[in-house]
Amino acid sequence: MKVRVTITLxxxxxDxxxxxxxxxxRGLGFAGIxxxxxxxxxxxxxxxxxxxKARATVADMCEKLLANTVIENYDIAVLG
Amino acid sequence: MKVRVTITLxxxxxDxxxxxxxxxxRGLGFAGIxxxxxxxxxxxxxxxxxxxKARATVADMCEKLLANTVIENYDIAVLG
Structure with a gap:
């Protein structure tokens, strides 16, 4: 089962x-950012x-290792 | 307009x-990875x-700066 965890500040x-x-x-000339x-x-x-179950396990992984929940949010997508 | 660029190897x-x-x-006891x-x-x-236009601009940004297209793929999602 493939799961994608997205961690953002x-x-x-x-940042x-x-x-x-x-x-x-901007230095490369891109405007409007x-x-x-x-x-x-x-x-x-x-x-x-x-x-x-996969989602629950990965949520546990996020809390324990993958994300710093003081400053980061995480989103779990089960890709099947 | 919000755009999310996802860059993967x-x-x-x-990796x-x-x-x-x-x-x-594994060290934390998670099995089945x-x-x-x-x-x-x-x-x-x-x-x-x-x-x-946003997508085209961001593709240009990816090619020039955001992604190393030798080793990375990028995906652009326009979130509106």
Whole structure:
């Protein structure tokens, strides 16, 4: 079972990498950029075949390792 | 207009960060993990209001800066 975890910074958390991307794009001549925020994804292949169980397991993984829930949100998409 | 760019490593490209995540999850006692691959996202807020133009601009950004197309794939989702 394939699961995609998307981890993004919470609103209000400073994002220097996003700012760097925004600055670099402006430097390349791209105009009309109102903001850029970076995040990360983790694609997991699990032996689990039940979508609900897979989602619960991955939520546990996020809480324990993948996301820093003080400053990050995570979203779990079961891709089947 | 909000656009999400998802950048993933191409199949076959070694992913040490993904391997580290996999190993760390195993170390925490999670079983049944067949693989983990990491990737990144860039959320852009653009002044552009035409979805097709926004997509074309972001594809240009990916080719020039955001993705290393030798080893990475990118996917553009216009979120509206």
């Amino acid at each position: 919470k609103a209000g958390v400073l 220097p990498q996003g700012k760097a991307i925004e600055g670099a794009l 109102d903001g850029a925020r970076q995040g990360k994804i983790v694609d997991l292949a699990l032996a689990e075949t039940d979508p609900d | 191409k199949a076959g490209v070694l 040490p960060q993904g391997k580290a995540i996999e190993g760390a999850l 067949d693989g983990a691959r990491q990737g990144k996202i860039v959320d852009l807020a653009l002044a552009e209001t035409d979805p097709d």
